Amino acid sequence: MKSILKLSLVCAVLLSGVSTYAIDGGNAFNLHVLKAKGKLITFAMNQVQKASISIYDKNGSLLYSEKATGKEGILRTFSLEEFPAGTYFLEIEDANKKARHEITITAENTVLSTTALK
Numbered sequence: 001m002k003s004i005l006k007l008s009l010v011c012a013v014l015l016s017g018v019s020t021y022a023i024d025g026g027n028a029f030n031l032h033v034l035k036a037k038g039k040l041i042t043f044a045m046n047q048v049q050k051a052s053i054s055i056y057d058k059n060g061s062l063l064y065s066e067k068a069t070g071k072e073g074i075l076r077t078f079s080l081e082e083f084p085a086g087t088y089f090l091e092i093e094d095a096n097k098k099a100r101h102e103i104t105i106t107a108e109n110t111v112l113s114t115t116a117l118k
Helices: 002-023
Strands: 031-037 040-046 050-057 062-069 075-079 087-094 098-105 111-112
Touching: 002 098, 050 075, 062 075
Parallel strands: none
Antiparallel strands: 031 040, 040 075, 050 062, 050 087, 087 098, 098 111
């Protein structure tokens, strides 16, 4: 009976380790777009304590940059009212990963892609 219980415990630990690895997602951050209303966007990155956040225009010119920190993740809200309509890129980088997301601004609203471009 004890050996069956031990074997079950070992199997449970192995299976939970496999599912955790599968959720990791490789080199992309787990970015969640929480709100997009008008030209205001709010996004969160769970399990990221330190990251550099930058916004570039379509020509690659840096428009905004900050070093963000958070205990259990990073939550940011950006007002893009001053940005003219067009395509921009949100770049997030920590010590191990780098991801680039597209921001599309129109006269009415702003859309932040949840899928990384690279």
